[in-house]
Amino acid sequence: MRAWRYNAGMTQPISRFPVPRLDELPEDIRARILAVQEKAGFIPNVFMVLAHRPDEFRAFFAYHDALMLKEGGLSKGEKEMIVVATSAANECHYCVIAHGALVRVYEKQPLLADQVATNYRKADITPRQRAMLDFAMKVALRSAEIEEADFARLREHGFSDEDGWDIAGIAAFFGMSNRIANATGMRPNDEFYLMGRVPRAR
Numbered sequence: 001m002r003a004w005r006y007n008a009g010m011t012q013p014i015s016r017f018p019v020p021r022l023d024e025l026p027e028d029i030r031a032r033i034l035a036v037q038e039k040a041g042f043i044p045n046v047f048m049v050l051a052h053r054p055d056e057f058r059a060f061f062a063y064h065d066a067l068m069l070k071e072g073g074l075s076k077g078e079k080e081m082i083v084v085a086t087s088a089a090n091e092c093h094y095c096v097i098a099h100g101a102l103v104r105v106y107e108k109q110p111l112l113a114d115q116v117a118t119n120y121r122k123a124d125i126t127p128r129q130r131a132m133l134d135f136a137m138k139v140a141l142r143s144a145e146i147e148e149a150d151f152a153r154l155r156e157h158g159f160s161d162e163d164g165w166d167i168a169g170i171a172a173f174f175g176m177s178n179r180i181a182n183a184t185g186m187r188p189n190d191e192f193y194l195m196g197r198v199p200r201a202r
Contacts, residue, residue: 015049016185026054032061042191044098049186060177067170073163077106078129081116082170085133086140088117092178097188104196113196128157132167139171 013019022030029051037043050057068079080102087095100113115123120133131153138146146168154164180186 012187014045014187017052019048020051025051029054029057042189045187045189049184063173067173072166073159074166077103078132079170080106082136082167083174084113084116085120086136086171086174087178089137089140090175090178092181094181094186094188095174095178097192101192101195110197131157136167136171139168140175
């Protein structure tokens with residue numbers, strides 16, 4: 001196994017599979033990773049781990065972007081809450097830590113991600129967001145039980161049926177992501193742990 005440690009401070013491998021070097025990657029994938037690095041200040045390990053399989057990298061991020069970047073009835077923070085709650089249910093270390101950081105950043109609430117990951121029913125969220133997460137968790141854990149009443153409850157909280165599809169899509173997509181992350185032994189970057197917890201220095 002060629003375990004590649006991207007962050008100098010990391011002592012554990014980020015994947016149990018080989019991790020390519022940036023200069024080994026196809027141009028489109030390298031360009032995307034460098035753009036993320038420029039924006040975030042570091043490369044989230046998911047990009048390097050999935051780059052082991054370029055075709056799957058492209059398919060994964062195409063679907064990710066279709067769900068997470070589209071306009072609709074869900075805010076960026078709410079989408080990330082779905083990821084955190086369902087990833088916690090699936091016991092995905094990487095996604096809870098990485099997307100928890102994004103919940104804190106987007107919602108500007110340093111306590112919220114930990115609340116949602118531990119027990120979203122007791123988190124400081126709105127009744128609308130509680131309904132959203134109830135539906136997402138049913139998709140993640142008991143999708144065979146989904147019925148019209150579940151969509152009716154979403155409508156009562158102002159969600160459209162298309163929003164329901166978005167919630168379901170995010171919960172389902174990250175169910176796959178959680179399993180890939182767990183199977184590969186994907187390790188979250190150290191940077192994620194502190195993101196959004198304390199105000200940035202001016």
